[in-house]
Amino acid sequence: MSSFADICKVYGKILGGNPQIIDGTCFVFLFRNVPTTILGQETRSPYVQSFAFSFGSLDCRGRSLNTSESGMFEGEVNSFVRSYLKNNVSIAAMHKHWIFDRPSIMYIHAQSIENPIRFALKAREALQTLRFRKFQSAC
Template structure:
């Protein structure tokens, strides 16, 4: 039996991750934004497209496990420390890539996933993110 995320579970997921949560299409979505000053093509940007951190979970199974997904913007020097911390916690890194050209500093994006109870995922991510600079 599968059930959609409940509002109280989504709120706790968001609280642990330090973001704002909402349920969109039956999926708990948490978003927050990093405080990194980027320029693209020499222009300062505060666009949510450049500085995001997104987390989601959906469809709890009868054991309380869900598909958990995450994405964060990173500085280049944060990639290996975060990758190491997420792997230590059995979270799968699925992509590391850029989105923009001619940005300063270099903005990289990491995607990651797991199937486990959402609050466990949130706690693991919060712990792993301690290696980030801001």
């Protein structure tokens, strides 16, 4: 059986980021560096177009709670959400964080209880629907 740290490393590799374990939770953060303005001011803040994925402790069947928050352009939302839904990943919330942002960015929260590697594969498939797929890792 693989250790939690080993599973976290594979999870990060699938998503294309550097995983971190904090308080028993595996996190992977990705960022896009696409020009965006908020209140007319250009920003390249990682908070604006960030993608966060995580999973926690595994149950006896190797499943965990998987969560994600993904910031994307409005025109990317439908295909991204469709990808998650066809793979039985629940959409928990869809909303904006910023007002007066250009282009307009929406944030999608998703969740599932399943093997984290399966979730990472589903998340990667959803990420592949985005127009701008050049990501940077947090570390």
